[in-house]
Amino acid sequence: MKKIASLALLLAGAIHLIPLLGVLGAAQLASLHGTTPSDPNTLILLRHRAVLFGIVGGICLRAAFKPCYQWLGLTVGAVSVLSFLLLAWSTGGFNTHLQRVLVADGLALVCLVAGAVARARSERDPACI
DSSP: OHHHHHHHHHHHHHHHHGGGGGGGOHHHHHHHHSOOOSSHHHHHHHHHHHHHHHHHHHHHHHHHHOGGGHHHHHHHHHHHHHHHHHHHHHHOOOOHHHHHHHHHHHHHHHHHHHHHHHHHHSOOOOOOO
């Protein structure tokens, strides 16, 4: 069961690492999101967002290989994808690039829920050291 949780975290981590490319600049952000930042402030915010996605992806990937961190990774990953899905749903009017992100985050959410169920069914790990 822990392997299912690890696989779910690997997939969620990979999905979260894709936006990290946005840290490289406006061209990469445009490619990822289908929109070009209109001013330096927006560019800074979106590049910082890319870094934060890298952190979430890193947590998920670390948790995939360190079972005592799996609940942390599953929770952080789920909060990330759920928040995006809820924001997109409540706002609407998103482009096809963001629609692909919605699909990827929906897949990540399914994986994370399956990983959480599998993790809950497995035995407890000793405390993290």
